[in-house]
Amino acid sequence: MKKNGTARLNPESIAVVLVLLLTALAATACVKKRPPAVSPRGSFSQEGMASWYGKKFQGRKTASGERFNMYDLTAAHPTLPFGSMVKVTNLGNGKSVVVRINDRGPNTKGRIIDLSYAAAKKIDMIQAGTARVRIELIK
16 A cells, blocks of 8 residues: 555456456356246247258257157247147248247247257248248147
C-alpha cells in the first residue's frame, strides 16, 4: 500500500484476474442453451423443417440411453420429453407418421426434428432429405 492509502496491484495479480475472467467468459459462451423440456400436458404443435438420420448412427446410444435403430419409428427433438409420441405430417404430400421421441437434436440450424430412416420413409422424404412438416404432440 502506498503512503496515501491507495493499493497498487502488481502485473502478476492483474494477469491472474484477467485469465480467470476470460476463462469464465469462455466457459459460459461454450454452453449450448436449449429451452426447458415441454411438459406433455396440454397441446404442442410446431411447423418447420425435418431431416432424417440412419445408417451412420445405427446401434449408437441416443440421448435417452437406448440404442438407435433406424428401422424403428423414432425421432430426435430438442425439448420434448423422451417417450413423447408425436404425429409428424409432411406438408408437401399430407402423409403422416407417429414417432416416439428418444433422442436430442437436430443439430442443424433451422430444423425442428430428426426422423429415423423408417419414419422418414413413411412420409416419403428419403430422397429429398428434408421436408417441411407439422409436429403435434399426441402423448
